Amino acid sequence: MNESSLSLVTRFVREALSERKTLAIVVASTVGSALANLASPYLLSVAIDRYILPGRYGKLGLIAALYLLTLVAQWFFMVLQTYYTEVFGQGVLRRLRSRLHEKVLSANLDFFKEKSAGDLVSRIINDTGVVNDVLVSGLLGGLGSLLSLVGVIVAMLILDLRLTLVTLTSVPLMVAVAYYFGGKMRKAHLEARTKIARISSVVEESVAGIETIRAFGKEGHVEKEFSEASRETIKAYLRVAVYMGLFWPLMNIASLLSVVVVIAYGGYLAHQGSVSIGVVVAFIQYAQRFRGPINEVVSLYDSLQSALAALERIYEVLDDELVEDYSGKTVEKLGGEIEFRNVWFEYEKGRPVLKGINLSISSGSRVALVGRTGAGKTTIANLIMRFYDPTEGSVLYDGTDGREISRKSLRMRIGYVPQETYLFPGTIMDNILIANPKASGDDVVRVCRELGVHDFIMRLPQGYETQAGEAGKLLSVGEKQLISLARAMLKDPDVIILDEALSSVDPKTERLVQDAMLKLMEGRTSIIIAHRLGITRFVDRVIVVEDGEIVEEGPPEALLERKGRFYRLYTSQLSGAEMD
Ligand SMILES: Nc1ncnc2c1ncn2[C@@H]1O[C@H](COP(=O)(O)OP(=O)(O)OP(=O)(O)O)[C@@H](O)[C@H]1O
Structure with missing residues (x-):
């Protein structure tokens, strides 16, 4: 074992030692079981040498009773040891898993670039399992085995x-x-x-x-x-x-x-x-007590490498410093004014995705971000949500730099409707309530009626009580987005960001989604990432993004008249050319 493996194990052992009481029971029962295991061959030798061979049968009953007692003690300590090793191991496992899970929940989005969902699941479930099997159950069992081996050797040495x-x-x-x-x-x-x-x-x-x-x-x-x-x-x-x-x-x-x-x-x-016959009999018994412990110790040594690798992967996640910073002042409400001041942003070092964006969105106005795929529209939305902070420049909310405002409180006031809706396990009702745990079922129904979503939810097999998994299969992209819109409405945010998914929606749902969007936008600062340019007729201002820069902006009618970039995008979409 090299130095870094040793420091990994020491760190793990230090952390695992927090459950001292359980551990003390495990150690005591391990010692008890090892001692009881040693006692029976010794008692047998005493019985043979002192009582059976000399023909003194009077006290044989007592020895037999003692022998039985060691067997019962062995059984008792084994039960205790097995159970409390599991209690201890599961405790360590639970703490390790919750710490990993908390880490995942608190990580910022850069963290997820390097680690896929499968990789994280494997670290949280499999690696912790291996660590528990080898470093907790294995080490404790191995310790018991070593104790038995040493005990057997000492007992044998005492005898002959x-x-x-x-x-x-x-x-x-x-x-x-x-x-x-x-x-x-x-x-x-x-x-x-x-x-x-x-x-x-x-x-x-x-x-x-x-x-x-x-x-x-x-x-x-x-x-x-x-x-x-x-x-x-x-x-x-x-x-x-x-x-x-x-x-x-x-x-x-x-x-x-x-x-x-x-x-x-x-x-x-x-x-x-x-030597006496009794001693020979005791040795015959001791000789058979090696194989179990030897196998256990060797197999522990064998699996140590894989456990160390698992431990390393666990600590790599726990020590990752890419965490979301939730510091900053809490805002109860946003005025709705948003300004990008010379914002540069890069996901990967040296590859700017936004290049000096200057953009001012006044309170209550409706803005559409348009541009070809990969232009940087979603990135602008990501920065407003503070999923990331600008590499250079700042995003201001009512004149305050976003970096000074707590991410959590900021996000409480912004409604985000992504292009693809994620439905959590649970019912449709639960899925909408997620946005505002204080709201009631009646509030959900009211909001859904307001958005025109109620009738379509009622058409699902169990209405609002339909399980998301089942609904997920039955619903189209647009219908799922309607649920997402209801979620956002229930949150009652001051600013709304919509990544419309109308391009993959049938005309009937398109109408529903569009109406719901317009309803949601009423009285709120709204930013739409528009894929179908038809929706831009409802906004005050269109921002054309190209390769990370704003290349044109203004009211939609004026831009169409100007026959510039927006006009070209618009007409090429009308003529059926692919835009997304
Ligand atoms: N997490 C990420 N890591 C690295 N690069 C990214 C990441 N997300 C987006 N990009 C890159 O940033 C650029 C802008 O992407 P963005 O998603 O903002 O474009 P978009 O205009 O919203 O496109 P679309 O209409 O397809 O959604 C693209 O080149 C994209 O490949």
Whole structure:
């Protein structure tokens, strides 16, 4: 283990030690179980030497009772140890997972550029699981095993040095078997799990992409992929079976070799009268108590590398400094005036996406951002939401630099309707209530009626109580956006940002969405990212963005008359040319 691995483990152990009480129970029961484990062979030797062989049967009952007691104690301590190790491990796991999850929730958006959802899920679920298995259950179990090994050796040494030495001769063999075959068995297990994951991803892909598969007639191809993954899984499991079949019998043989040696040598010594029969019997029992602990210690060593890698991935997330800064003053209300003052912005260093934007949006006005795809419209909206701060220049809200205002309070006053609506698990009602937990069901219905969304929600199988998952499949992009509009309305914000999705909406829904948008915009500073330029007839001002710069701005009619950039975009869209 190198220095950095050692510091990782020390840090983890320091953090894990917070549950001292549970840990104390685990340690006490581990010691108790190890002692009880040692006591039974010793009692057996006493029973044979002092009572059975001399024919003193009077006290044999007491020894038998004591023997039984050690077995009960072993059972009791094992139960305690197993249960409290789990309690301790689950406690550590829960804390680690919540810290990771909190980190994800508090991270800023740059954080998510480097880490995909799958990667984060794997760190929060799998890596913490590995850490728990190896570094908590594994280490505690390994500690118990080491204690048992040392205890057995000490007990043997107390009884007889010569027999101890011959008993230990098979230990290297056991270590070798545990290391070689045990290692192969664990690798085969891991491979089998990877193959199963492959099958599930084939199924997932074929369900998610069923339409594309059908459209391209690729059913056969997917089927072949599936049966190949199945075949490989079977192969992997058969390999596991082979190694399992080899491993334990080999461990038993190695351990029985000691027993044979003890019987032969111990028998000879007993015959000479230098050890008692009872001691030989005790050694036969001790000789068989090596294989479990040796296997556990070796397998722990084996899995330590993967646990360290998992721990490293966990700490990498926990130590990430890309967190959202929620400091700044709280605003209860926004006047609705927004100004971009020489704003430059880059997602990646050296690649500016906004280049010196100067833009003033007066309170209560309606502005449309238009431009080709990739021009920077969404980025402007992202900066207003303070998902990011400008690389240079500032965004001002009623004359105050956004950096001085708390992000949370700012976002409370801005309604954002993104192009794609995310529906959380739960009902449609829950999904709208998210915007304002203080609102009631009646408020939701009122807002939906106001926006003209109520009738279409009522047409869903269970109306407002329809589950989002089911609704998600039934709803079109535009219909989902209507739910998003209702959400925004319920929040009753001072500023509204709409990324309209009308380009992918049928004419009937388009009408509904457009009317709902106009309703929502009433009396609020509104910024529309317009893909369908028809909507610009409802705004006061159009801002044409091109390659991160504002190239034209003014009232829509004036711009159309001027026959400049906006006019060209407008007419090219009317003539059916692709804009997005
Ligand atoms: N998270 C990001 N990381 C890096 N680059 C990004 C990121 N988001 C957007 N960009 C880049 O910034 C530029 C502007 O993107 P933006 O989404 O603001 O354009 P847009 O005008 O809204 O386009 P669209 O109409 O397609 O939504 C594009 O070149 C895009 O590739």
